[in-house]
Every structure is written in C-alpha cells, then in structure tokens.
Amino acid sequence: MTHLSAFDLAIAALLVILLAILSARVQRDLAVQILIAALRTTVQLLLVGLVLKTLFTHVHWGWVGLMATFMLLVAGREVTARQARGLTRGWGIAVGTLSMFLSSFAVTLFALIAIIGTDPWYAPQYAIPLLGMLLGNTMSGVAISMDRLTQQAYQQRAEIEARLMLGQSSREALRDYKRDAVRAGLIPIINAMAAAGVVSLPGMMTGQILAGAEPVEAVKYQILIMFLIAVGTGLGTLAAVGIASRRLFDERQRLRLDRLQSARS
C-alpha cells in the first residue's frame, strides 16, 4: 500500500474547505456544519487510531468491553441528536441505546463466536471494527425510523385519535405509521445491498483491497458484513420502533404527544 503523507491529507482537506466556502453562499450554517463535521472526523479517527494501536498490544476483554460500551453510548447520543421531535426525558437516548445494544452487540457476538471463530473471541482486531460497522449502520436505521415514527405521530395525530375514538386499540391506530417507520429505517441497507458491487464498492472491501488483500477474500468478508449489517439494522429498527410506539401511548391508550420534544429545525 502506498503510504499517505500529511501533505496528501492536507490537499484533501483543502477540497473540503472549498466545499464549505461554496455552500456558505447557500447557507452560512451549512458551511459551519461541514467544517465542524470534518474536524470531528479528523480528530476522532486519529484518536481511535491511537486507541486501537494500544488495544491491539494489550489484548484484554475488559478494555475491549470498555471501548465497546463507549462506542454504544456515543451512538445512543448521536441517534437523538438529529431528531426533529424526539422522546422527552431521556427516553430517546434510552430507546436508541437499548435497541442498538440488543441488535449490534448480539449480532457482533454471534459473528465472532459462531461464524468467524476468532481466538480469543474478543480479539480486538475483529471485534472493534465489526462492532463499529454494525453500530454505524444500525445507528442510521434506528435514527431514521424513530424520527419518522415521532414525526408521523405528531403530524397525523388527528387521524390517530380519530381511530382511537372509533374504538381501535393504540396498536391498530399506529400500525400504518409503525410499518412506514420500519421501512424508512431499512431502505438504506436494502439499497446498499442491492447496489453493492454494481453501483458502489463497499468501504471495507475497498480498504482490504487497497491494503493488498486478495479481492475474492475481501468480497467474502464484505458479503458477511452486509448480511450482519442487514440483520443488525433490521433488529435494531424493529426494537426501536416497538419500544418508542409504546411510549407514545399511556396505560389508557391515549396518544401522549406531550412526551415528544417541541419542534427543532
């Protein structure tokens, strides 16, 4: 693999700054957001590089667990950060974190133990990148589906309540919107699977090939990852929509929009 120098990265960074300047003409906020996000990418990835280096030299399940928990908590926060109308009183973070824990952690553990069979099972070279890919994708699914569900519940409140008034249960009254939210959460991964190799070359596989791996081996890993991501995202989305929709109603099956935050632009 050809090594990248700091100068090479600086050239790429210059392109991002150019993009920020261009978008400032459209909206000043947007430029700031791009720059902050780019800065975060740089700092976070450099840090994680150092952390991984340390983790690989001191293999211990405790450190791997700590890292995994940290990743999960950050993902939980990110899920709620861009919700137009999230659940109030920490429920948004709780639902997001719990559903990602259930799906990403379970799927990662299953893959490590039953499929890849690494030794030890928590080998950080496998566990951390795998969990990272799963969390990253599940996070989008969970965030999109929860956002869709709460938005729909707010916008269609008159319709949902009309159904309740006619004696439908809260479950029946919300069914269409739950279905819609789950589908919205799963569209990205379905698209990614459908377009893989034809439209896009998935990042992990590309990375392995750049690092000099045999393409067919890289492809096999990528297929495995795609499947794991699909399962993780699916389970996470179902769990999040399931728990969040219970929270939208109370014990008397009243629609409780007071449990949603007021609109954020």
Add this chain to the structure above:
Amino acid sequence: MRLRAEGLRCEGLGPIDLAVEAGDCLCLSGPSGAGKTRLLRMLADLDPHQGSCYLDGVASARIPPPQWRKQVALLPAESRWWGVSVADHFPTDCLLELSSIDLPDKAWQWHVDRLSSGERQRLALLRVLANQPKVLLLYEPTANLDTRNAERIEALIADYQCNHQAAVIWVSHDAAQIARVSQRQLRIEQGRLLTTSEAAA
C-alpha cells in the same frame, strides 16, 4: 344513570360533575376556549385527567380503553379519514343503511377524497353509530349542513337516542336547535359548568 362524571378535571378546566340519563340529551354551549372540546375529550378518555367517569355505574378504569371509546363515542368537529373507500372506515358487519343519511348504496365504494364536506359529516356520524355506542358526545354535528340535511341528522340522532336509550351530550351554538333536541342545557364558561335552565317539562 347512563353516564356520570365526578370531579373531572384537567389544567384550567373543572372540577366538573355531570350526569346524563339513558335516552336523555344534554346540550352544552359556551364561548370558544371555554373547555367544551376538552370536556368531551376527557369523557371519551382521550386526555389525561383527574376524577372518574361511570358508564351504567361501571368506572372507566374497569373498562378497556377501546371498549370505553366505542361505548362513549365522540364525534369531533372535524372528521378524519385514513382509508381509501368509505367502507374502509366501517366495521365489516355494519348493519346501517346509507339511505339513512341520504346517500346511495354505491357510496360504500366511493373514495373518501371525493366526498363533499357535508357527505363527510353525515358519514362521520354514521361511522360513530355503527359501533352502537351507549353515549354520544357530539360536537356540532350539523355545523356545515343545509337545513334539509341538518334535519335529517337531527332525526337520525333522535331515532338512535330513543331506540338505543343512548345518553347524548350535544355541543351546539344554535339556540333553536338546542331547544328542539335537548331536555337540559348547561353552559361552560372559563372551564366551569353553569346551569342555565332545567327541563321545560
């Protein structure tokens, strides 16, 4: 007593005590914002509240919410339609005839987008009656209808009220209508219930 409410209260409204006999109609009026809608919503158990409601002596807490709302049915000012055809919004075993609201039988298959506001309003009432409620909470059921249709609706409600011994709470601003349909009248002002007249027997 078919419907009884004790100490019904939410923020800025109540406490309200109220009772309606089977087969009786109570008219409710008052300026907008006084709490008419919120009172009906509390009775239908759609909003959190304090106090209790009883249907034929059974507390609402002892009746599952969907059953309660089928029996204490609220007809809101504006109806909502989520399905494609009219029939999608009725129980499959509905025995009611569309002729009772002056619509042809083929209207079951009509698309809801095509309905006029008057048709929507009449169908919304029929949709409520299809559940055979014991209590009707009506929010201006004839508000946008012409005289002929308003009379039909009044007759339909009166028939139902009599045949099913339903208790009716009717929000109306039309003094003539109030006198026609109700045995008792109450006014809500600033979240409080005032009696304006007793039954003119």
